[in-house]
Amino acid sequence: MTVHQIGTRQTAFHSARLASERGAAEKRAFAPSQPSNLSSFEFVTSAVPRIRQFEAWRANFAPIFDIGSERDTTSGFIGRQVTWDLGCFMFSHITTDPLQFRSVTRHLHWEPLDHFVLSVLLSGEAYTQTPASKFRCTAGVTQVHAMGRSFHGSLTASELLMLFVPRDFCPRVSQALSAAEFTTLEGGMARLFHDYMAGLANQLPFVQQADLPALVEATRAMILACVSPSADNALTASHPIAVTLLDRAQKIIQSRLFDPSLGAETLERELGVSRSRLYRMFEPFGGVKHYIQHRRLLDAHAALANPSDQRRILDLAEQRCFSDGTEFSRAFKREFGYSPTDVRIGRRSNFPCRQAPALEESDPAARLGTMLRRLHG
Structure with missing residues (x-):
């Protein structure tokens, strides 16, 4: 089978799956995700009137990206996001139509968000450009973004996993991610991190609150093990x-x-x-x-x-x-x-987990931003 045939089949599979999701979620936009002991929520654009679907998706991601608005909104926009609150981290499983994005640092100064974002593409392709570099990411590759920096890019119809890591979570993690920001992770350890993220997506609906301390420690260890090799190479790069x-x-x-x-x-x-x-x-x-x-x-x-x-x-x-x-x-x-x-007296773990917001009482379109701001404390 040729690369073109594989790509054609993947695109057809992606479109069929998104169309199926559109029909299944026709009557719900924001709702609790599958039953879980962890705080989580789901956002599906197919429940929003077709002409408002893109703007709803854009508003949902406003704390992270400014999604380009130059498109025909009458044709609708397919997007689905499930997000879990892991106390010290946030984890999202996202399916989206093609879009363009730009960081919000220059024109939305009121958003106090400066987390690292580790994104694993399960399908599709992403392109990112910064003042100093540019890189392309394909399925199976992990990329590291820094929300508090200037960047822009584009994303094809894709499925991806995103892990949000606050800068003040752990000095060693922050140092490694700072050195690796706006790079892609490569090699055997990077593939291991990809598999770990995919496993999280499958298991989080069944994780209990009591398991969070062990999950946080395991995730911290995986970040250090998988990012540091790439960070060593990036340490020589000049920073602003x-x-x-x-x-x-x-x-x-x-x-x-x-x-x-x-x-x-x-x-x-x-x-x-x-x-x-x-x-x-x-x-x-x-x-x-x-x-x-x-x-x-x-x-x-x-x-x-x-x-x-x-x-x-x-x-x-x-x-x-x-x-x-x-x-x-x-x-x-x-x-x-x-x-x-x-x-x-030991009722809480060694890793501080800030108080979870009352998501069910907040504006659904603002829930992602609420959870992201909580990571800052």
Whole structure:
């Protein structure tokens, strides 16, 4: 069988499957996914009036991409997305008609989203271009995007899996993904990651809440094992000055978490940047003050989860520049959805999982954005 014949059969299969999904979901757009112990939701465009299907799909992905609007909307648009909340991550299984996309960093400054996105194409083809590079991705290949960077591209009729990883989840993961951003993963370990993602898509409907800590740790290990080899090659590539400054700022904050004088003025002085530029750097994180408190709370979470650290909660709070235990407990619960005591006595895992939003009470078209913003804390 020739490559052309294979491609023709895949295209026909893809079209037939999407047509089947259109008929099966004719009366539902947003709905709970298949019964699952994890928080999840499903979005199917076929339940939206044909003339509004593309705009509905575009609105759903607005927090991630600006999907090109120059197309005939009267013919409808086929798209299906199932998304699971994994606490520290988000995972989506997506089927879509062809589209063009562009990052939202320059014209939607109010969206504080700066996650890494690992995408595995099950079928179709994607093209991405950045100010410094461009790459094409085909079925079976994993690509790494950074939502807080400038890029644009296109996607054919495709089926893909997307894993959203917040930058502050784990320093080692962040370092590896930063080095590999806007590249494709290749080799045996990349194929292993592809299989792992496909397995997640099949098993997540049956995963229980109690299994999340083990799932998070397994996913972290897979990212490090599969991305790092590619990241080693990408470390020699030059990054924009803004990325370097942000990295320096984050290192300064981490090294001075216990310093009560740490703030915007400290960072301005040590980085040699203006107040406005500093604020732009930390805008995706909710501002300088919010980011510093977020890092202090993450550090406190790690100390509370450490069985060898039995210092009083009040002492941990004061060390991280909280004026009293009540203020610390309130901030901690706002951040993670549970108390410091819950972590200390082992009711929560070592990895902080922020409080899940009440998706069923929110606007369906805003659910993806709600879940993505939650990853920032």
